[in-house]
Amino acid sequence: MTDQLARGLFVGFGSDTNPFDSPNGMDENLRRLDDHMGLYTLSAPQPPGTSYPLDPANGDGQIYSDGTYATFNAGTWKHYEPRRGVRAGLVGGTESWLNTGSSWEAFSVVDTEPAVAAATAAIQPLVTLATNEASRSEIARDSAFAVAAIRDSVLEGLDDATIAIGANFSVLLPDGSLQPYRKDSNSSATPIGEPVQTASQVNAVRADVNTLNQRFARAQVAVWRGSHPEVAGVLAHNPVTGRPLVYVKWNGELVYRGAVSPDTVATLADSAVGRTLSSISVLRQRAGGRYIAFQISRDFRVINGWDTLTNRPIGQGAGGQLPERTPSTPLPVGEVVPRADVVHDLVLGESLSVGARGIPVLTVAQPYANLTFTDGPRSGLGGLTSLTPLVENDLTPAPDAGVNRGETPCSAASNRVVELAAISSGIPPSANIRLGSTAGKGGAKIVEVWEGASWYGLTEAHIQAGFDLVTALAKTYAMHAVHILIGANDAGQGTTYAAFKSQLRTWRASVEATYHTKTGRNNKVKFLLQQESYRLTTNPGPALAIYDLCEEEPDNFALVSPTYHCAYASDQVHLLAPGYIKTGLLAARQRHAISTLGERPRWLRLKSAYSSGNTTTGVFDVPVKPLRFDVENLAPTTDYGFRIVDNFGPVTITGQSIVDGDKVRWTHDRPLEAGAKLRAGLDYLGSGLIVLEGASTNLRDSEDEVVIDHGIEHRLFNACPHFERDIIRIFH
Template structure:
């Protein structure tokens, strides 16, 4: 069978080769956007050189561009490691071995394709830009190849790794930009595929802002706010300070990308495979009594742990207390006091209504990102999800800045 693939942006029509991997299961497509961390910058050498399941990519590669997309190939990395392979392969493992092992349900093999661009902000990736158009070309190609193979096709999600360039520009509209970005993808993808399924955007917080010469950044807070204000649409996987960074302190190592992909896979499982809500480790409720602040957290896998072995202590396990005036109390002690609670003890009681509790919020300007040097904290959960790459897949607390009632 030969079908004709025509791109709306004017590329020449070309025949689709249907001789690639074919099975009886639907094609679940996940698009990857963002800047350099979305395309594996510095992730040399490639680690995923064999496909353990039936995950696929377009024949040109994981980052295939928008033309010549006529055939699927087994998903492997070439040259460098992106997060896309480890993401797809852990989803495949969980779907086959845990969720669908005892049934004849779809094993949920993925088609992944990246169209991110290094060093650019939202303004260069949003609807109407060349990268965005390439992403939609990948959707059209996936739809048409699937149709030629007689297979159902659906776009399940967008993975986004982004924020550095918007930090440099101090983009104070970044939360709104994220919401628009996701909504545009969902609308345009549905127009192409005709699907009813939602297209959520999965994101991680930027954890490298100190490398750009600033002690703080509005971007991680905007990424958290988008998750809170658009539940099920913008889904915050977590931070990135726990990952191994390359020597530049901005990009990840090949192992770092592989670990990050598996972090995304866990959130994808919860939302897409199980139809439930994903919450990272983040504050759910903050209460004050005298000199004690008690924080109740969302915890994917209790109990909470203060871990100084995997992430070094930046002071007070990453917690900060801020209030106006020259005689503000300081943090005297931080302790886990329940499976989902942390108690922060101050040096004196306070009733200041402008007080803020922060975590992994302030770092040392110019410091490289990472578990020993960057803006970070020590709070994590006890997730025991098996990794395919011998990673410890704990969920680390997000960067936050919250009022103290």
């Protein structure tokens, strides 16, 4: 006799009606299918282990905070493991949740398609005004004058290196007006037009534009993305005069700014533009979840939406997409690391590994149970006699005789690993103790710190002391990975690509062998390599060797990050304390992958580059899609930091775009010839960065991890590393 499940499927066919031999699992498959048809939950996510709801009816369900869920069907409960993408609605309510694979994320949907359509109609006159009633080039030019750099004389403008060749600047005249100039070279400038506006007017406009740019960045998803997605507008007011203004942007550039009549203001303020703008804050309060969808497609893809954590638009209609964390790779059996009561987070390298210029120190308290040696993370041979709480210090002189040593990456890394393990796996800090220390040496090349060099004795001493002191506490000791910061001195002193690559291999093997000998352990010790962004334009060999080793030998090496987006000191070589903290936080993510998750660390990696005609495409392995060109959190760089060359020299890049979330497509002025290469972060340094002979890019992934440490916000996205790769030419 057949039975009918909650949503209409029949199971339990008799032998004369069942087309399958029994038992065959078909009933179970049908049960699973029925359970997921219109899944709903009796309440918001409950803690794991909470008892099933009383008196359930067939079709009832319940979701749990760890991503699991249960359904009641055919008179029995069935518990399911987390499944990414499963949606569950609240019975009798409007709330819904999306399964992330490890939890349930609140996801509220509000259909504002009518409001967007009304906004399109409301703002159309502004577009017409910007494109038809006035010359777009003249409007853009006037806007550029309004916010151009103001200098007291032409000579001052010519001498100012921050004003690029071809850029505009203005000179303040005695009568208070401004004369615009175009900087033709470092020795000549051409006047443009007649004097315009007074200095006080320009300052008011500048403040106004800065304020509205900030507002626009937060509100652009809600203003207008219609049949002309390159155009968007925002209604605001002049904070100096109090007069209402309308701003129109074209492809991100301000092309119109003007006052409007009170009647127009009232119309616009009462239109869908105003309502949609104000709805963002309201919806954020009501939705409760991170992602808010203003519009969704029939297959539940976000068309227009908002990320309440990053305050950025999401969705295809906003020019973006929901962040998508791509699958990780489990560590092969031979790379799985042992559990231990105390894990040693060792740091090795040159001056960046010991916190040169990282003063004043910031981390002076230990929030968990993490440890270091007697004299702190930089303890010398005489300071390895006991274990103390892990904090930073500026003891002078340091073991390497340095007198400017301060914050190291040690505390930030070990503390963050503890936090990530608690967040992802529920491991309490008391059960996850890390030992942070560094045995680096300022001013050193690899050959001055590897086995055979006298300084290598400090590396051996740190490992031996860690093992002995932890064992004396009747606890187990292990070392899983070593954070390496080296390459600047090798680059400055001419170490070649081949030599540096070979030396890194040898150094890692010797550190691993030392660890095995002194502890009796036999696990793999991976080198986590920081790619230093220094002297790249004169000797990129060490940085390129680091990239290639991480790609060729993922069992032995993993990339942490380039350093161009970390805070540099004024000497253009070392980092400030926040810069060392950021390198530690980035290394913590890789340590966490190995120690806690049992996964290979992820980093932004180019998989292939190919060219056809006047187009080149780079395909990337992206930890969190989509790729982004970011000029807000990364210093604006010529051609976003990329260069394409062949045997005839560089091509002129005419366009760059993100495709499918994991590809970058470049257009250029001619087809590529033999010897074509794609270069990233090797030729241009971002505006305002102070890295000696350094280079940078604007490409990153969509990792949205943010850590606020000592009041400083650290955005821990995966930045594009420095690399050079051959481009494969195809002819179709």
